[in-house]
Amino acid sequence: MGAVALITTAVVQNKPLPKNMKYGIVLDAGSSHTSVYIYEWPAEKENDTGVVQQIDACKVDGNGISSYAHDPPVAGLSLQKCMDKAREVIPEQQQRETPVYLGATAGMRLLRLNNATLADEVLSSVGSTLRSYPFEFQGARIITGQEEGAYGWITINYLLGNFLENSGWLGRLKQSATFGALDLGGASTQITFVSKKEIESQENSLHFRLYGKSYDVYTHSYLCYGKDQALRRQIAYTIPDANNSTILDPCFNSGYRRNTSTKDLYSSPCIAQQRISTAPSNIEIKGTGNYQLCKQKVEMIFNKTQCTYSQCSFNGIFQPNLEGEFGAFSAYYFVMDFLKLTNEKISLERVKEAVKTHCSRPWEEVLKEFPKIKEKYLSEYCFSGTYILSLLENGFGFNSENWKDISFLGKIKGSDAGWTLGYMLNLTNMIPAELPYSPPLSHGSYIGLMVFFSILLVFIILTCWLSLRKPKCLQKGII
Structure with a gap:
């Protein structure tokens, strides 16, 4: 006995004690597509912030929800496949307490500028679909550009372990330096970093408290400066030079041709001021593949003539001096990964040479080498590479010396670099900590x-x- x-x-x-895990779902409704991310974290939190990690992701078929403005009900239906997957991943007994958030970014911001009623109908449609699932729907809203930039900054610093203190060799605790965040989407781009200099524009200043520490960051979102909208603007600048409805465009590989409707081109609020009443209804774009000429056209997009602050980036927007290392993700990573420029620290000169070499290649040669990439994306890598260089160098102020401080990030420790994880981390501050088993x-x-x-x-x-x-x-x- x-x-x-x-x-x-x-x-x-x-x-063994049972796992006391919580789950959350965040939908990133971007301008070009929607992605669903599933996260989990222990209910007993660390310094009031949940230790969140991504356990699954699903890319929604089709374009972003803003593209369904002509038929809003379809926007909600497009999410069903990925939400069904989320229902399979999350344990049934915890689905009722799993929060679901949808954040729409620049694509929906532009739609709201164009037609606020249609934007509300699209959000209502996706909200109805998300409510039909056995999760705790918390709302579908259009997040601000500042939020998008700041949450992206939280994501990469969390994944890189920069919010937790490390022990030095003397046993003292020291706080890790944070990375700045560079995010490039289809309709907007964001830059966010901690600055030692006073932030002169309060609309560019945000405060966060994570893991018991406070952070004051500079952030700005440039609507209409995502790569897709920037391409529209570059084409629109070329229309006055059109000859017999044909544009010779140096930002596409030689031999490439594309037909574009000017009605569709001018439908974006980003180029409303560039509308030409005498423009032909359809134009044909013929690529000439010239990096230097493409760069000249791209630089026309940035206005650096006005600044009411001590210093600016472009368009009169205040920006303090760049400090520390930066993580560049989303379209930055995808374009640089295609050009094979993400695996090591590469000089600015070498990046320029790689983009120049790609732009000079004939379209038939490029098409033959990359048959599995969609033609739309493949045809735009010359422009995208040139635009990224111009944005970082001419727009934000990177140069040959600090270019090495940029790391192009796709995934970090199994989680996608983007704003959604940062969003989830911030939201867990509002979830009461529970006693552990x-x-x-x-x-x-x-x-x-x-x-x-x-x-x-x-x-x-x-x-x-x-x-x-x-x-x-x-x-x-x-x-």
């Missing part, structure tokens, strides 16, 4: 019982041994 009690106590006390006995009680049962077991064994052992005198008498 003593042995049974001892073993039972040890087994019950030391059996604990063993049935306290440590002191467990040790006390183990000692008691051990002494009891030894006493019982000793007693049994003494009672069964015959005295030596009796043994001699029997002999």
Whole structure:
């Protein structure tokens, strides 16, 4: 009985504790597509912020939800496949308490500028679909550009471990330096970093508290400066030079041709001021593949003539001096990865040479080498590479010296670099911390019982041994 009690106590006390996990779903409704990210974190939080990690992701078929403005109900239906997958991933017993958030970015910001009613109808459609699932729907909204930039900054610094303190060789705690964040989408681009200099424009200043520490960051989002909208603007600048409805465009490989409707081109609010009433209804674009000429056209997009602050990036927007290292993700990564420029620290000169080389290649040669890439994306890498260089160098102020401080990031520790994880991290601050599962006995009680049962077991064994052992005198008498 003593042995049974001892073993039972040890087994019950030391059996594996059940996982007390929480789950969350964030939908990134971008201008070109929508992605669904599934996260989990332990209910017992660390310094009031959940330790969140991505466990799955799903890319929604089709374009972004803003493209369904002509038929809003389809926007909601497009999410069903990925939401069905989320229902399979998250344990059924925890689905009712799993929050779902949809954040729409620059594509929906532009739609709201064009037609606020249609934007509301699209959000209503996706909201109806998300409510039909057994999750805790928390809303579908258009996030601001500043939020998008700041949450992206949170994401990469969390994944790189920059929010937690490390022990120095003297045993003292020191805080890691944070990375700046460079995000490039289809309709907007964001830059965010911690600056030691005073932020002169309050609309570019945000405050965060994560893992018990406060951070003041500079951030700005440039609507209409995503790569897709920038391409529209570059084409629009070329229309006045069109000859017989044909444009010779140096930002496409030589031999490439594309027909474009000017009605569709001018439908974006980003180029409303460039509209030409006498423009032909359709234009044909013929690529000439010239990096230097393409660069000249791209630089026309940036206005650096006006600045009411001590210093600006472009378009009169205040920007302090660049500080520290930067992580560039989203379209930055995809374009540089295509050009094979993400695996190591590469000089600015080498990047320019790689983009120049790609732009000079004939379209037939490029098409033959990359048959699996969609023609639309493949045809735009010359422009995208040139635009990224111009944006970082001419727009934000990177140069040959600090270019090495940029790291192009796709995934970090299995999680996608982007704003959604940062969004989830910030939201977990509002989820009350729960007590962790604990063993049935306290440590002191467990040790006390183990000692008691051990002494009891030894006493019982000793007693049994003494009672069964015959005295030596009796043994001699029997002999």
